[in-house]
Amino acid sequence: SAVISQKPSRDICQRGTSLTIQCQVDSQVTMMFWYRQQPGQSLTLIATANQGSEATYESGFVIDKFPISRPNLTFSTLTVSNMSPEDSSIYLCSVSPGLPSYEQYFGPGTRLTVT
Amino acid sequence: AQSVAQPEDQVNVAEGNPLTVKCTYSVSGNPYLFWYVQYPNRGLQFLLKYITGDNLVKGSYGFEAEFNKSQTSFHLKKPSALVSDSALYFCAVRAYTGTASKLTFGTGTRLQVTL
Numbered sequence: 001s002a003v004i005s006q007k008p009s010r011d012i013c014q015r016g017t018s019l020t021i022q023c024q025v026d027s028q029v030t031m032m033f034w035y036r037q038q039p040g041q042s043l044t045l046i047a048t049a050n051q052g053s054e055a056t057y058e059s060g061f062v063i064d065k066f067p068i069s070r071p072n073l074t075f076s077t078l079t080v081s082n083m084s085p086e087d088s089s090i091y092l093c094s095v096s097p098g099l100p101s102y103e104q105y106f107g108p109g110t111r112l113t114v115t
Numbered sequence: 116a117q118s119v120a121q122p123e124d125q126v127n128v129a130e131g132n133p134l135t136v137k138c139t140y141s142v143s144g145n146p147y148l149f150w151y152v153q154y155p156n157r158g159l160q161f162l163l164k165y166i167t168g169d170n171l172v173k174g175s176y177g178f179e180a181e182f183n184k185s186q187t188s189f190h191l192k193k194p195s196a197l198v199s200d201s202a203l204y205f206c207a208v209r210a211y212t213g214t215a216s217k218l219t220f221g222t223g224t225r226l227q228v229t230l
Contacts, residue, residue: 001161033217040203042222043159058217092158100209101147101166104218106158 002027002095004107012113013083020079021110023093028073030098034066037090037109046091049076083114117142119208119221127227128196136191136224138206148189149207149218150180159205165189176200196228 003026013019023032032049047055047068055068070076080087093107118141128134140146147166151159163174170182180191189206206221 004158040223040225042205043220045217048217094159100216101164103149103161103164105161106151108158111156 002029002105004093004095004105006091006093006107006110008110009108010111010113012115015084015114017083018079018081019083019112020077021091021093021112023076023078023107025074025095029095030073031096031104032070032076033094033096033104034068034076034078035092035094035106037092039090043092046078049078080112083112085114088112088114117146117208117210117216117219119206119219121204121206121221121224123224124222125225125227127229130198130228130230131195134193134196134200134226134228136204136206136226138189138191138221139187140189140206140208141187142208142210144210147209148180148182149209150174150178150189150191151205151207151220153203153205153223155202162191162204196226198228198230201226201228 005024007022034046035043037043045058046061047057049055049068049070051070067079090109090111092109094104096104120139149164150162153159163172165172165182173179178193203223203225205223207218209218210216
């Protein structure tokens, strides 16, 4: 299994600012994903981070709001731009070897509060 | 489109009693099915998965799940619950395709085990 770390673990930000969340994996992985989760609720996929190319965004999420980088096979960043209180959530990084039969592994999450 | 239903928001069980957390799914073709557990302020931890073969799958912490194709269900079970099993449980499905498709999560079921 992969060990995933995220920075920061939590933050409180003012509306209108941006926050970049880092995700580091201890081994090379094919697929990296970013999810959003309201506390105690289900997970919503934001995008798939593709190494060397633009991320693939899910319906309702756009690159201007959630720019993603993936410079190599072990690291990705998610930026939450021009934040509003509605962006308050837990943001989770997840990785997978890429085959459908493989489970995904999740980072500990970043708890974001926007005031 | 694929989907997962977890009909119970919360399941209450006394310690030592058997527990069942229900999950039904909808997917085109053969499914890959997963269970995850989330403890407070933690990321998701993988419990077990069904890929093919034996309908009864055993996983971590004494949990098991039974795949029933005719009922499109994948219920999570444990013969004897522990207070430490109290957490949020998510069922997830991925359709089998030639390439990785996204993982779809249920809404989650909170398991409360009491003495």
